[in-house]
Each structure stands twice: as C-alpha cells, then as structure tokens.
Amino acid sequence: MTDKIDFKNPKYYNNRELSWLDFNERVLEEARDKNNPLLERVKFLGITQSNLDEWVMVRVASLAKLVEVKWDGKDSSGRSAEEQLRDVNVKAHEMLVRQYSTLNRSLLPALNQVDIHLLKVGDLTPEQYQFIKGYFHDELYPVLTPMADDSSRPFPFINNDSLNLSLRLNKKDDEEGKTLYATLQVPSIFSRVIKLPGGDNDFILIEDIIKQFVDQLFINYTIKEVSVFRVIRDMDLDVAEEDTSDLLKKVQQQLKLREHGQVIRLEVDSTISSKLRKRLVKELQTAEDSVYEVNGPLDLTFMSKLAGKVIGHDDLKYRPFKPYQPAALDSNHNIFDAIQKHDWLMQHPYDKFDSVVEFIRQASVDSEVLAIKMTLYRVSGDSPIIKYLGRAAQNGKQVTVLVEVKARFDEENNVHWARQLEKMGCHVIYGLVGLKTHSKLSLVVRREENGIRRYVHMGTGNYNDVTAHFYTDLGLLTCNTDIGIDVTNIFNMLSGYSRPPYFHQLHISPNGIREFITERLDEAIKYAKQGKPVHVQMKMNSLSDQDMIAKLYEASHAGVTVDLIIRGICCLKTGIKDVSDHITVHSIVGRFLEHSRIYLFNFDGEQQVYLASADLMTRNLNRRVEQMFPVLQPDLAQRVVSIYTTMWNDNVKTRTLDKNGVYKRVDRRGREPLDSQEFFAAQATRLTEAQQGENRPKSGAQFQPMMSPQNQPDPFNDEDGGDNQ
Structure with missing residues (x-):
C-alpha cells in the first residue's frame, strides 16, 4: 500500500551533483565515440x-x-x-x-x-x-x-x-x-x-x-x-x-x-x-x-x-543540413495573416529561428501594432531582436521588455542590453524581487478591423539567435484569445502588482506548474487504480525536485507507465521494486543540445500536450517565473507527440538509466539505426529542398503529423541525411 512506502526515502534518490557528473561522462563518451x-x-x-x-x-x-x-x-x-x-x-x-x-x-x-x-x-x-x-x-x-x-x-x-x-x-x-x-x-x-x-x-x-x-x-x-x-x-x-x-x-x-x-x-x-x-x-x-x-x-x-x-x-565535421522556414513566416509574407489562419509550431534548430526574429521585426514596423512585450533571459552579443525592439520604440510603439539581469554568467551582457534598450526608448523591467524570470514570452498587440488582437510567441528556449542553431527547442506562434489574455496578465504581473486569480490556459511558476503536474499525476493514479490505460511522457533537461520525484514514484507504484527523456541531472532511480518499476529514463546526448521541455498525458486515449520553459527542478518550480502552455491545435499536438516518439525510439544517441544507476547504450541488434537528431535534420533538408523546387508544399506542410519512425524512410540512407561518417 502507498501509506507503507516512504517515497522520500533517501535510498531512492541519486545525488544531484554526482548525477551531473554522470551527464558530463556521457558528453565525454561522445568525444571517445569513433562513429x-x-x-x-x-x-x-x-x-x-x-x-x-x-x-x-x-x-x-x-x-x-x-x-x-x-x-x-x-x-x-x-x-x-x-x-x-x-x-x-x-x-x-x-x-x-x-x-x-x-x-x-x-x-x-x-x-x-x-x-x-x-x-x-x-x-x-x-x-x-x-x-x-x-x-x-x-x-x-x-x-x-x-x-x-x-x-x-x-x-x-x-x-x-x-x-x-x-x-x-x-x-x-x-x-x-x-x-x-x-x-x-x-x-x-x-x-x-x-x-x-x-x-x-x-x-x-x-x-x-x-x-x-x-x-x-x-x-x-x-x-x-x-x-x-x-x-x-x-x-x-x-x-x-x-x-x-x-x-x-x-x-x-x-x-x-x-x-x-x-x-x-x-x-x-x-x-x-x-x-x-x-x-x-x-x-x-x-x-x-x-x-x-x-x-x-x-x-x-x-x-x-x-x-x-x-x-x-x-x-x-557533421554534414550540414538545411533548416526549414515555411514561406508564410518569411520576410516576403505578412506573418500576422499567417498566424490568424492557424497556429505555427517550430522545432529549432531544424526549423529556422528566423521566423521568431521575423515576428518581432514585422511587429516593429507594422502600422497596426500598438505594443510589444517580451521577456529576455539570455540573448546573443549582437542580438537582432534587441535591434528590432529598439526600432519599435522609435516607431512610437509601446515596448516593454523584462531583462533578467540575474541570468547566470550572462549578467554583464544583460546589464549592457538593459541600458541599451532604455536608451532606445523601451520600458525595461529588471525582474521580480527574489525570483528569476525564466519564462520565454513575447506579446504583440495589434489593432485590426474587428478590434484588438493579441499575437503570442511562447517557447521552451531563450530568444538567442546564436544558441538556436545548436539547442533543440520548441516554439508556438498563436493568436488564441485565452492564451493572449493569459500572457497579458503575466506581463501585468511582472510590471505591476497584479496577480490574476486564475489563468485560462497557461500554468505559471512559482507554484502553478508544480500544482498542475501534481494534479495530472493524481488523475493518472486514479485512472491506473481503475484499470484504465494511462501513459505519462516527459522530456526535460533535469529532474531533481524531491516532491516531484516522490509523486512520480507514487504514480509508478499505482501502475502508471512513466517515460522520461532527461538530458542531464536525474535524481530519480529506476527499477526499485514497487516504487519505480514502471518508470523508464532515457538520455540523449548528441550533435545538438537537447533543451526542449515536453509534458504529455494520455488518459485512456485522451491526449494532453504541454510545452514549458521549466525543468522539474526546485529552483524552476519555486523560485522562477516560468510558463507551461498547451498545444491546442490537433495537428500540432500530434506533431509534438510524434517528435517525442521519434526521440524515444532513438537507438543511436540514447542511453537508458538502469536500476544500478548506470547509463547504458541501447541494444540495437536487429533494429534499423535511428539517430533522432539526424532524422529531424534530414527531414528539414527535404522540406527545404522541396520548397525551393517545383513541387513546393503548402506553407503548413511542415506541421503535418509525422509517421512513427518504423514507417518512415530511413534518414541514414537518404542522400540529404547522412550519419556523418
């Protein structure tokens, strides 16, 4: 019974720092890997x-x-x-x-x-x-x-x-x-x-x-x-x-x-x-x-x-690939028209970060745009986004930027940009007392024929045009009304004293993300106890929060299947009888730094898809402003699930955490090799070349749900993919 098991028993936990060293060992393995x-x-x-x-x-x-x-x-x-x-x-x-x-x-x-x-x-x-x-x-x-x-x-x-x-x-x-x-x-x-x-x-x-x-x-x-x-x-x-x-x-x-x-x-x-x-x-x-x-x-x-x-x-060196940018999101098209038609999901670096920069650029010169609000945690040394925010202010738009000057090892750079933005006429906020603002949000307010419309970009990674080339992240462009109201309320909270009583679609740390995931896991436990199929899948950089791990243990004990892709620190132990025997942990270390955060809950076929700026670490859940947001458009939600599935089936760069705390390569005998990062790179190259050629796909083609990896063409045999040998 649950009440007989202490899910916070120290022997059920890995030390955070030793787990980090295990992660760096996996990076060292890549230096030793002759493939x-x-x-x-x-x-x-x-x-x-x-x-x-x-x-x-x-x-x-x-x-x-x-x-x-x-x-x-x-x-x-x-x-x-x-x-x-x-x-x-x-x-x-x-x-x-x-x-x-x-x-x-x-x-x-x-x-x-x-x-x-x-x-x-x-x-x-x-x-x-x-x-x-x-x-x-x-x-x-x-x-x-x-x-x-x-x-x-x-x-x-x-x-x-x-x-x-x-x-x-x-x-x-x-x-x-x-x-x-x-x-x-x-x-x-x-x-x-x-x-x-x-x-x-x-x-x-x-x-x-x-x-x-x-x-x-x-x-x-x-x-x-x-x-x-x-x-x-x-x-x-x-x-x-x-x-x-x-x-x-x-x-x-x-x-x-x-x-x-x-x-x-x-x-x-x-x-x-x-x-x-x-x-x-x-x-x-x-x-x-x-x-x-x-x-x-x-x-x-x-x-x-x-x-x-x-x-x-x-x-x-790695064989270069061609990142994809749908025509509707480039500088030759009105990006706001594209977002009005449907939401857009981007998977960087396979999808160009240029679309995000273009979103801010067009907002800076669009006569209908009234205001731009944005959070900046880490930006590059020569950020085009900073330039366009300054241009927007000079063009008479209300520009509010939260610059997190406490972003570790980027403090000096961020102090510099905060000063520059102020000189260019932007309103600059330096974060909240006692909290780091780690959320990745931008809001464009536009006056249109039917009234005010809010356009939003939310992401799992920083607004950094340099790291976007080698960090994997997911971003969403939407003009969903509820999400627009939620993001407006977040910015009011960051710049003033407002604390909205609830959010329609978003979940915000401190506390909000912890509460939401705990509720989802409680619901999963209920389903499992009733004998209904339930599946929890999460991807993050690090898992170290003791309460979250204890709740995952409780879910596993109840029979919930939990699959975790964790690049770095993992304080959870797998294979503990009656505690974590339904939990599997994978880690992918490869060509790109896996940075995206994905949270999937499947309750008897009802799939809920969330992306977030937060890992399940105590600092992210308690001491930072973070956002978790749903992917509501069905085809995009399915695309996120397919991205996760492709990564889960990776058998080239994946290591699995065994019950002894050792990360082991996947046994590939009898299986076609699948390097998920090279797969996505090959897919982006094919889309780009198709768009540049005569058989140009529709602008939304990128967002069609992917087949499961077993049914996909082998990227390693594709002349545009390659396994870098």
Whole structure:
C-alpha cells in the first residue's frame, strides 16, 4: 500500500551533483565515440571542460560554502555537504583521468593521422622555431608582465580561469643559490592556439612558446622550473534584493566582487615539483582534494578552438543540413495573416529561428501594432531582436521588455542590453524581487478591423539567435484569445502588482506548474487504480525536485507507465521494486543540445500536450517565473507527440538509466539505426529542398503529423541525411 512506502526515502534518490557528473561522462563518451566525425569529437572534449568549469564555479562552490558555515542539513540522497564535496571531488578526479586519456591516447594520435598536428617546441622545424621566436619577441614580450613573489612583493592575485606560469629561479651571481619565485599570467588577448607556417594544420599552444623563451623576461637569473597552473573560483552571484530599484547597480558590484571569490579548484601540471605545488596550495589557500594534477595542456576548452582553426577537412565535421522556414513566416509574407489562419509550431534548430526574429521585426514596423512585450533571459552579443525592439520604440510603439539581469554568467551582457534598450526608448523591467524570470514570452498587440488582437510567441528556449542553431527547442506562434489574455496578465504581473486569480490556459511558476503536474499525476493514479490505460511522457533537461520525484514514484507504484527523456541531472532511480518499476529514463546526448521541455498525458486515449520553459527542478518550480502552455491545435499536438516518439525510439544517441544507476547504450541488434537528431535534420533538408523546387508544399506542410519512425524512410540512407561518417 502507498501509506507503507516512504517515497522520500533517501535510498531512492541519486545525488544531484554526482548525477551531473554522470551527464558530463556521457558528453565525454561522445568525444571517445569513433562513429562521430573526428573534429566533432575534439569539440566534445572541449565541451566537457567548459561544462566542468561552470559546474565548479557554481555548484561545487555552493557546497564549499555550506561546508564552511557548517550547514547540518542533508540532500535528498541523505548526504551532508561535506560528504557531497568529498564524493564529487573523487569522481571529478576520475573524470580528469579519462579526459586526458581521451586526449593523449585517442584524439591527438587520430589528428596526427590526418595531418593535423598540435606540436611541442621540440617537434618544430627550423622555420617554425624561427616563427615562434619572432612571435614571442614581436607580439608577446611587450605584453607579458612577470610578477616577482618575495617579502616586499606579495603573491599576486590570480584571475579566475586564467592560465599562469609559476616559476622557481635563482640569481646567477648568488653563491648560496637562494630560491626565488615568480608568476606570469598568459595574456588572454591572444589566441591560445597559434597556427604555424610550414603545414596547413600545424599548431602550437601559446604557453609552450612563452615557456620556451621565458628566460628573456628574467635576465641574470637561472630558471629552475616552469609549471602551468589555473584556478577556478567561486563565481556564484550573491545579490541581496530588497527591491529592484538599484538591482542593476548591485549586480554590477557583485560582478566585480565575484572575480575575487574563493579558489574552488587548482589545476597544475603533473610534472610540477612538490616544492612548487606546496607553495601554490599555501598561497591560494586551496584544499588538498581540490588540487588536480593534469597530464597534458591545462584547460581543454582550447580543443574547440583548435577544431575551428583547422583548414579544410569538412569530411571530419557533421554534414550540414538545411533548416526549414515555411514561406508564410518569411520576410516576403505578412506573418500576422499567417498566424490568424492557424497556429505555427517550430522545432529549432531544424526549423529556422528566423521566423521568431521575423515576428518581432514585422511587429516593429507594422502600422497596426500598438505594443510589444517580451521577456529576455539570455540573448546573443549582437542580438537582432534587441535591434528590432529598439526600432519599435522609435516607431512610437509601446515596448516593454523584462531583462533578467540575474541570468547566470550572462549578467554583464544583460546589464549592457538593459541600458541599451532604455536608451532606445523601451520600458525595461529588471525582474521580480527574489525570483528569476525564466519564462520565454513575447506579446504583440495589434489593432485590426474587428478590434484588438493579441499575437503570442511562447517557447521552451531563450530568444538567442546564436544558441538556436545548436539547442533543440520548441516554439508556438498563436493568436488564441485565452492564451493572449493569459500572457497579458503575466506581463501585468511582472510590471505591476497584479496577480490574476486564475489563468485560462497557461500554468505559471512559482507554484502553478508544480500544482498542475501534481494534479495530472493524481488523475493518472486514479485512472491506473481503475484499470484504465494511462501513459505519462516527459522530456526535460533535469529532474531533481524531491516532491516531484516522490509523486512520480507514487504514480509508478499505482501502475502508471512513466517515460522520461532527461538530458542531464536525474535524481530519480529506476527499477526499485514497487516504487519505480514502471518508470523508464532515457538520455540523449548528441550533435545538438537537447533543451526542449515536453509534458504529455494520455488518459485512456485522451491526449494532453504541454510545452514549458521549466525543468522539474526546485529552483524552476519555486523560485522562477516560468510558463507551461498547451498545444491546442490537433495537428500540432500530434506533431509534438510524434517528435517525442521519434526521440524515444532513438537507438543511436540514447542511453537508458538502469536500476544500478548506470547509463547504458541501447541494444540495437536487429533494429534499423535511428539517430533522432539526424532524422529531424534530414527531414528539414527535404522540406527545404522541396520548397525551393517545383513541387513546393503548402506553407503548413511542415506541421503535418509525422509517421512513427518504423514507417518512415530511413534518414541514414537518404542522400540529404547522412550519419556523418
């Protein structure tokens, strides 16, 4: 019976941070997978590093702070902060070994085989050596600043995520040979990967050039040792919010303070002497288990840059595809006429993000448009949407933009854009006290013959034209009256004190999304107990909220079939008898970052389809403004179900979470390979080519329900699809 089972028993939960490391292992597997194009594998290795760095700056930093203040609580898996910090450091050290094993044993030899070389100084030809010598003297020498470290000059401040050289040296005329120390920061204004003459794809790292000639900076001294090191600091933003009137100023202050956060991770060359290592640990006040000895170049993010500098070799990259844009949503057609006829669903990056940009562009110049309201969480450095919002304000339209200046690691960019929007005449809101606004909404109010009509775009991802090329997201364009009223009420809530008593179609966090999903799961439990068929399918980035997991356990216990596609963190355990034996978890890690959030409920054949900006994490459900919205048009609802089904049947990039907490590849024996991302890319290419050709489909053809994958043509045999080999 349900009342005999404690669904919050700690043994039923995975630790969040260890689960995140499992996710990064899946990314590392892509770097090791020889079925992926070589230069894409190189990029995946770089991605594992950038993922780790951000995780350490925020999540590990938070654990370190909890340990420091002697927090006596425990996470859902029953671990104290101290136990979590210990466990993640052990697992992160193991990951470091695998990262560098992948680099040294797999990727660098494979690159050498195709004449792409990352060279050391000893490997250079005489011509190449003369080149680096000239590069050092002409470019680097005037910029480098050696910092002595002695009794009169204290150990210098080391910037977060900067590469540095630590030096041990003696004065040449000092008979006693007293050991001296110095530090030298590798300047970040230069590219770290330097292209060499003499070969199309010969490269060297900037720190190797500096190490070779560093004695030029210490005349009359003998260099005893040079070692590279890097620190990762606590970069979590801590803004106390009494009100938002001076929030911008506080964010800017915190950005400056953040640079001086505590050192959370110290990376050093594995060849470093114990003397130099001890000195760095002491000066940087680093915990011993936070020191990582690296067998190779520090900071593997340079691998992504290396892949980008390679000349030629398109055969070692993913085959390009042609994203689709229905003619009705392009710049040659009135987008509002198209939305009046029916709703439009977009699946990025397979459908062009240009349609969303076009929606704002046309609104900015349309004489019938009275107002534009929009939420911005992360935008690109050169956002066309910002430009069109400014143009709209200059064209006399009422433009209101909520810019979330607390969006992690985008704070500086967002503060800049907030200022720019204000200068262009837009009303800018900086979010709500104590809450991040993570919803993705835009509203265009238009005066038409029959009165005021509201046009809405809602999405699962950010209004970012750059990430839209490699994040998978879903968006909906609609002029549904109830949804328009709901979105208007949300903006009134964000800009004023209004709190609508209810919403017609949308569900809003904080609290609203949690309540709605709980109600759906309660209904599913009721159906299952009555012996009626019921199926719950969800897709998200992360699942960590304990109450939500407990409710999913309760549903599984009652006999509800629950299928979950979770890219990253999953604190839920599968295969627990009487608790989670009806729950299956898949994770897809591939060419594109799976970012869309889909929530499907099938009650005895009655299918309910929802999309959302929120994952099932406590922060999304309790501390953020998020939206969940229905897909009401039947053909589009069916398309979402088909998209989910295609992803569920993926057997190339899917890993399944087993009862032991291990993610395993799908057994493909006897089955046609299906890579869902390549399938969608091939489908987009076919639609685009058909539209460009004589047999142009109707503008809505993209939105016809897809067949199940078993009945579809094999994209891997299609000349426009390809499996990237």
